[in-house]
Amino acid sequence: MGKTERGRRRHKGVGRVTLGDVAKHAGVAPITVSRVMNNPDQVSEKLRKRVEQAVDALGYVPNLIAGGLASAGTRVIPVIVPSLSILTYIDVIHGIQQTLEDTGYQLLLGSTDFDLDREAALIDTVLGYSPSGIIIAGLRHRERAIQRLEACQRPVVEIMEYGASCIDSNVGVDNAEVGRCMARHLVERGYRRIAYVGSRMDRDYRTIQRYEGHREMLELAGIDGSRLLQNDEAASYKTGGRLFMEAMASYPDLDAIHFTNDNLAAGAILEANRRGIRVPDDIAVAGYLGLPLSECLTPALTTVSVPRFEMGVQAAKFLLARLDGEQGEALRCDIGFELIVRDST
């Protein structure tokens, strides 16, 4: 008795077991406990065991916040995407998560709703958690955001879009090339009156990049590439069905529709099924993404498949490489895509 109760407790000691408690219990210095938790091989077998027992006995759980403050960094990786309601980003996040989870990093999720100002604010916030690095969708950001990202001296991986210049590392696809690729396929198949159909294209500029590729390729072939139809709904099957009917009404002579994504294209095929419209005989339908549904439809959907999960994995690997000390040049990867020709064209 005696020296218990230090008598201040100005802050709420909260009662949680601390490193110090464990150290006392094991009869060692706090730093030794710290080492047992973080660098076990720097401690002798004997002390280690003693400490481990104390940890178990007291049910000690490290305060990562304190550790983070002391060592100027937490094992947190913010992932900033435009939306959580779009499957593409979900698959990428899944890939990131799966790759990072066993390395002890935690994902801090942020969504910008396609708003670059919001993105900039979010970047500030998450940087406040002294993350180990950051993964962010897109190559376009506010100037301020880019400055902060560069100033933070931590690995930054920009994903989704592959392009010439990035802040630090980049994994993505060349959207214009995707657009060209599918347009070329349609032309080769003999289609001549082709429309590009999407929804909310202005929100996601990558959609416009694909459209531009599409248009460029058509015009190269001497075909009108300006047929464009879009609306302001979220990309759902229903929206796809509606846009399908609308497109056929707006351009009665149409022989093919190039949709911005598989959700829309699948919705079109489903609508055609319902109405007895024959695809591709009456009209051909093409998509983009390579969603699982695309191959289960009747007719199966021609699409450009993008390895979304793998993109997440690669992004995480780049991050881990940097954290592992890899210096130098930007790590860059064009994750590629694959034209999958099926029955709908």
Added chain:
Amino acid sequence: MGKTERGRRRHKGVGRVTLGDVAKHAGVAPITVSRVMNNPDQVSEKLRKRVEQAVDALGYVPNLIAGGLASAGTRVIPVIVPSLSILTYIDVIHGIQQTLEDTGYQLLLGSTDFDLDREAALIDTVLGYSPSGIIIAGLRHRERAIQRLEACQRPVVEIMEYGASCIDSNVGVDNAEVGRCMARHLVERGYRRIAYVGSRMDRDYRTIQRYEGHREMLELAGIDGSRLLQNDEAASYKTGGRLFMEAMASYPDLDAIHFTNDNLAAGAILEANRRGIRVPDDIAVAGYLGLPLSECLTPALTTVSVPRFEMGVQAAKFLLARLDGEQGEALRCDIGFELIVRDST
């Protein structure tokens, strides 16, 4: 000259702008800057402006880690789910995210792969970030996990499953009741030889709860409820198609299949479309979830719809209520479900 350069810099000062820097620049005490950032109305107009200018001038971004350590809590909400490849959880996370994002909380994402030991470890980890609260899927956890969750003295919301006893708060559905509801529908429709078909049912015990409800209801009606088929693949459309064919082979006299989820059921209908099998004339198909796809199929899928997004929203609201000081009884909410009868039954 003189007192610049304090001459130690043992830790890497990292160079980031700190509260102190801003305070110096504005000629006030650090605490005043702190107040401007956190409780603006406790500071006079004049000082506040001066401080705000300094903040802008230096590009100060608060170190949330330091703040978290000092105040024993960060504005982080861990969300722990079994999987990120299952749409259900994604929708719920989306609801949580949308509700929390404007309140300044960040989601810390964790996935357990349906492993309760992994879950317990993950809980320890995320608790290390001194989160404001925590949202976790399921009502079943390891004893150790429950203890930690109770000991941390922070709001805990258990989601997905609605049940009698929870740690702190609970939002979910009554799975057994869902199973009963659909089974009742099938019986009322006149089906008598009904199979329950799923995949990986042992991984997610909620699936089994639904099956038990299904079986109970059938037996109440004097019908064999033991027809069960499952495999070990992930729930995809393709798996659904395969299970559909397998079920018809295993139970040749079947007149209806009750699938554990819409992915599988949709896959079955898609497979039927391909093969020219008539649903529901040859065999009826029912699902669970209320995925958007379900209503776009031909025939449209009969399903039980669960408000997944709303479940996330409600979970976040419970959390915010607790953080807002709401004490007392467990906050509980049976989010309910809706039987949607369409053409497939």
Added chain:
DNA sequence: CTGTTAGCGCATTCAG
């Protein structure tokens, strides 16, 4: 291999 000392950047308490 182990311990001592100092301080990460901020918010809390208490005083004016």
Added chain:
DNA sequence: CTGAATGCGCTAACAG
């Protein structure tokens, strides 16, 4: 309304 002093829990640096 403003400021000074103190410590949140842990780890980096430096001895021994």
